[in-house]
Amino acid sequence: MDALDAQxxxxxxxxxxxxxxxxxxxxxxxxxxxxxxxDRLEGRGVLRGFPPALDLVAMGYGLTAFAVLEIAxxxxxxxxxxxxxxxxxxxxxxxxxxxxLLVRMVARDNDDLQRVIDQVVDFEWVRRTSTSIAxxxxxxxxxxxxxERVARRG
Amino acid sequence: MDALDAQxxxxxxxxxxxxxxxxxxxxxxxxxxxxxxxDRLEGRGVLRGFPPALDLVAMGYGLTAFAVLEIAxxxxxxxxxxxxxxxxxxxxxxxxxxxxLLVRMVARDNDDLQRVIDQVVDFEWVRRTSTSIAxxxxxxxxxxxxxERVARRG
DNA sequence: CAGCAAAATGGGCAGTCTGCCCAGGAGGTC
DNA sequence: GACCTCCTGGGCAGACTGCCCATTTTGCTG
Numbered sequence: 200m201d202a203l204d205a206q207x208x209x210x211x212x213x214x215x216x217x218x219x220x221x222x223x224x225x226x227x228x229x230x231x232x233x234x235x236x237x238d239r240l241e242g243r244g245v246l247r248g249f250p251p252a253l254d255l256v257a258m259g260y261g262l263t264a265f266a267v268l269e270i271a272x273x274x275x276x277x278x279x280x281x282x283x284x285x286x287x288x289x290x291x292x293x294x295x296x297x298x299x300l301l302v303r304m305v306a307r308d309n310d311d312l313q314r315v316i317d318q319v320v321d322f323e324w325v326r327r328t329s330t331s332i333a334x335x336x337x338x339x340x341x342x343x344x345x346x347e348r349v350a351r352r353g
Numbered sequence: 354m355d356a357l358d359a360q361x362x363x364x365x366x367x368x369x370x371x372x373x374x375x376x377x378x379x380x381x382x383x384x385x386x387x388x389x390x391x392d393r394l395e396g397r398g399v400l401r402g403f404p405p406a407l408d409l410v411a412m413g414y415g416l417t418a419f420a421v422l423e424i425a426x427x428x429x430x431x432x433x434x435x436x437x438x439x440x441x442x443x444x445x446x447x448x449x450x451x452x453x454l455l456v457r458m459v460a461r462d463n464d465d466l467q468r469v470i471d472q473v474v475d476f477e478w479v480r481r482t483s484t485s486i487a488x489x490x491x492x493x494x495x496x497x498x499x500x501e502r503v504a505r506r507g
Numbered sequence: 508c509a510g511c512a513a514a515a516t517g518g519g520c521a522g523t524c525t526g527c528c529c530a531g532g533a534g535g536t537c
Numbered sequence: 538g539a540c541c542t543c544c545t546g547g548g549c550a551g552a553c554t555g556c557c558c559a560t561t562t563t564g565c566t567g
Contacts, residue, residue, distance in 0.1 A: 208405060214404040218553060229516045234555085244411040249369040251362060252401040253496050258354065260499065265448065265455060272360065279491040286498030294419065296485035301419060302492075305499075331450035337433040338456075342407050344440030345414065345459075372524060383545045388526085 200245065203228070204289035207236055208246070212343055215249055260287075260305040262312050263333040266319055267298030274324035275299060282323060287315045298329070354399065357382070359503035361390055362400070366497055369403055399400030399496035414441075414459040416466050417487040420473055429453060435476060441469045452483070 201228065210222055219237070223230040253316040257265075270278050275293065282288045282302060290303040301321060306312035312332070320328045357380065364376055373391070377384040394400040409417075426433050429447065435454060436442045444457040456473060460466035466486070474482045 201504050208407065210514075215405060219555095220553060230554095231517085232515055244408050246407040247408050249403040250406050251365045251369060253362065253405050253500075254401050255496070255499075257398040258499070263446070265446070275491075283492055286502055288460060288492060289496065290494045291490070291492035292417070292419070292487040293489045294487055295493065300483070300491075301485070301487075309501035310383045329450065331448035331452070331455070333446040333448055333455075336445070337429075337447060337448045337454075338437055338442060338445035340444045342409070342443065345412070346407075347408075348440055373526095374524060384525095385546085387546055389543080 200349055202350055203232075204236055204240060204245075205346045207233065208240070209330075209343065209346050209350055210348065245261075253325075255305050259307050262306045262308065264304050264306070264312060264316065264330055265333065266302045266304065266316065266328055266330045267300060268300040268320070268325050269297070269327040270299040273323040273327055278322060278324050282319065285315065285318050288319065354503055356504055357386075358394060359400075359500045361387060363497065363500050363504055365403075366419065366500065400425070409443075409459050413461050416460045416462065417490075418458050418460070418466060418470065418484055420433065420456045420458065420470065420482055420484045422454040422456060422474070422479050423451070423481040424453040425478040425480055431479050434475060436473065439469065439472050464500055 206226060207222060210217060210225055217225070219229055219233050221333050223233040226233065237246065241248075251333045255261075268278065278300065279291065280290055284302075285304070287306055288302055289305055292301045293299060294301050304312075304319060305313045317331055320330070360380055361376060364371060364379055371379070372393065373387050377387040380387065391400065391492055395402075432454065433445065436445055436454075440456070441460055442456060442460045443459055446455045447453060448455050458469050460469045460474060465495055474484070499506075
């Protein structure tokens with residue numbers, strides 16, 4: 200990951216539709232170079248692809264909630280298996296600290312959220328839970344700043 | 354968002370590099386239809402684009418941590434402004450419940466993480482904090498299940 | 508410092524896709 | 538029945554991709 204790699208990724212972050220040719224023009228390098236860089240980044244697993252970015256709010260899932268679950272000894276995989284079956288569960292992390300599992304979920308409205316939370320929480324091996332609703336997202340998911348740092352140096 | 358929209362998005366989720374033409378073939382519809390659907394989805398804000406998916410682990414940021422911050426009355430925007438300046442802060446949500454702010458951050462190694470956490474936590478208006486380190490991610494960020502549901506019905 | 512391997516350059520070529528256009532047909536509404 | 542929206546199938550010029558090549562630059566090694 201040198202500066203050129205980072206600049207390329209920044210460019211693609213800002214304008215993902217750019218083709219290889221256009222990227223090479225913007226960066227002032229040859230087309231083959233950009234192609235090689237992208238191949239390498241993809242090969243190393245840094246660049247995983249270009250998945251469509253979907254706006255859950257626009258899709259009708261306007262509510263996001265987080266739940267911290269405390270799980271009975273050795274039962275985490277059972278709980279995870281169950282969580283995976285709930286479509287509204289968008290993400291889950293096993294963590295240190297007070298809780299064992301941090302779960303992010305979405306819902307269409309309050310009733311829906313209640314239903315989802317019940318599904319997540321009402322489960323034999325879940326000992327204790329603490330749920331919070333996301334009121335706003337002051338920092339949208341981002342990687343840009345990290346890239347910028349690499350892009351500047353080199 | 355009808356079934357065709359969802360199927361299209363599913364297709365793009367699985368193979369983002371697919372062009373309009375190939376999508377139309379796979380879905381068994383005319384090319385113009387796919388084009389129109391994508392334009393509409395993008396217009397409605399559902400489809401935000403195709404940003405590059407970067408693997409933070411492969412980039413060297415192998416550690417993820419979550420912090421719950423309790424903020425002094427009315428000082429949230431100050432804290433948020435500060436958080437935005439820390440590149441390692443990848444996401445932050447204002448929440449109900451015990452904490453006021455849920456922050457996700459990444460770091461290269463333990464020392465780095467310590468440094469980042471200090472930056473996030475050592476701040477005048479932050480009252481109380483609770484930090485957890487993500488040990489694993491049993492449910493990777495996903496939207497697919499929600500799409501599948503729409504795709505099946507109509 | 509000479510020498511080598513990896514990387515970047517600039518160019519060329521066939522195949523394919525995009526963006527845009529049009530006329531016709533299908534399905535639903537007033 | 539008139540109308541409107543959506544999908545269809547086709548055509549066209551322009552642009553890009555993937556791939557190839559020979560040459561030059563770069564950066565490291567002995």
